[in-house]
Amino acid sequence: MSHYQSIDSEVLRTFVAIADEGGFTKAGERVNRTQSAVSMQMKRLEEDVLCRQLFERDGRQVKLTAEGQILLGYARRILKLHSEVFTTLREPHMVGTVRIGTPDDYAMRFLPGILSGFAQAFPLVQVEVHCESSRQLMQRKDLDLTIVTREPGREVGQLLRQERFVWAEAEGFFLHEQTPVPLAMFNTDCFCRIWACNALDAAQKPYRIAYSSPSLAAIMAAVGVGLAVTAQLQSLITPGMRIIGEAEGMPLLPLASIMLLRNPDTRSPMINALAEHIVEGFRL
Incomplete structure (x- = not known):
C-alpha cells in the first residue's frame, strides 16, 4: 500500500x-x-x-x-x-434561527446549494430568508447576514464575487431592434434597473418598461417567450436565451460587486458558519 x-x-x-x-x-x-x-x-x-x-x-x-x-x-x-x-x-447541539436577506435573483441562483450544504452540517438551525431589493435590504437592521449588489468602488462588507450585467433576449427573437425596446426589469428601486435605464439614456436608445416584477422568475418568464429584453447578471441567463451587446446596438453595462454584510450586533457561531457557506457558495 x-x-x-x-x-x-x-x-x-x-x-x-x-x-x-x-x-x-x-x-x-x-x-x-x-x-x-x-x-x-x-x-x-x-x-x-x-x-x-x-x-x-x-x-x-x-x-x-x-x-x-x-x-x-x-x-x-x-x-x-x-x-x-x-x-x-x-457545537453539536447548535440550534437557533439565522435571518438572511438577499435579492430574489441571488436566492434563485446561489441559495439552493448554500442552504443544502448548511443544512447537512447544522440540521437544527432554522434559516429565515428575506428577499428584497439591495436598497431595501441595506436599510434593515434586523438581519444577521445580508447579500447586496453594489457598484465597484462603492463596496461595503465582504466581496463575494464580481460579475457583469448583460442584456439578454429569447433565442430567435430580435426585440432589441424594436423602437422603443421593450424591457422586463425588477421594480423601480433595483440597482440593475437603474443601471440599465441609465445606460440606455446615455446611448440615446429609446425604451419602455413593458414588464416589471420583484420576482426573477416572472421577469424570465416574459423574456423567455419573446416579450421583452432584460438586463441581469451573466450567470443568471438561462438556456433558451442569448446574450446581446454592443454588436447589436445595446450599451455596455457595468460590473456588479456582490457583497456580504454582517450585523455586528448579532454575531454567533451559527451565523459565522452560514456566512462561510455563503462565501464558498458564491465562488462556484
Missing part, C-alpha cells in the same frame, strides 16, 4: 490565500505570516510534498499553474470540510 505525505491544513489555508490575493505578501497578511515564511511553506509544498510546480511568478504577481488550479479546488473543499468538522463537533 502506497504511503503519501499529508498536507497540513494551515499550508492549504496559505495556498488558498495566495490564490485569492495574487501574491505572497498580501497572503501573508491574511494568514498572519511573514512573506518569507509563506514562501518557505510553498517551496516545501512544491518541492518536497507534491513535487509539482504550483505557481508561475511574474514580478510580484503570482498565478497558478494547471496543477495549482487542480490543488486549489481540492484545498477549498478540504478546508470547508475541516471547518465543518470542528464547528459541528464543538
Whole structure:
C-alpha cells in the first residue's frame, strides 16, 4: 500500500490565500505570516510534498499553474470540510434561527446549494430568508447576514464575487431592434434597473418598461417567450436565451460587486458558519 505525505491544513489555508490575493505578501497578511515564511511553506509544498510546480511568478504577481488550479479546488473543499468538522463537533447541539436577506435573483441562483450544504452540517438551525431589493435590504437592521449588489468602488462588507450585467433576449427573437425596446426589469428601486435605464439614456436608445416584477422568475418568464429584453447578471441567463451587446446596438453595462454584510450586533457561531457557506457558495 502506497504511503503519501499529508498536507497540513494551515499550508492549504496559505495556498488558498495566495490564490485569492495574487501574491505572497498580501497572503501573508491574511494568514498572519511573514512573506518569507509563506514562501518557505510553498517551496516545501512544491518541492518536497507534491513535487509539482504550483505557481508561475511574474514580478510580484503570482498565478497558478494547471496543477495549482487542480490543488486549489481540492484545498477549498478540504478546508470547508475541516471547518465543518470542528464547528459541528464543538457545537453539536447548535440550534437557533439565522435571518438572511438577499435579492430574489441571488436566492434563485446561489441559495439552493448554500442552504443544502448548511443544512447537512447544522440540521437544527432554522434559516429565515428575506428577499428584497439591495436598497431595501441595506436599510434593515434586523438581519444577521445580508447579500447586496453594489457598484465597484462603492463596496461595503465582504466581496463575494464580481460579475457583469448583460442584456439578454429569447433565442430567435430580435426585440432589441424594436423602437422603443421593450424591457422586463425588477421594480423601480433595483440597482440593475437603474443601471440599465441609465445606460440606455446615455446611448440615446429609446425604451419602455413593458414588464416589471420583484420576482426573477416572472421577469424570465416574459423574456423567455419573446416579450421583452432584460438586463441581469451573466450567470443568471438561462438556456433558451442569448446574450446581446454592443454588436447589436445595446450599451455596455457595468460590473456588479456582490457583497456580504454582517450585523455586528448579532454575531454567533451559527451565523459565522452560514456566512462561510455563503462565501464558498458564491465562488462556484
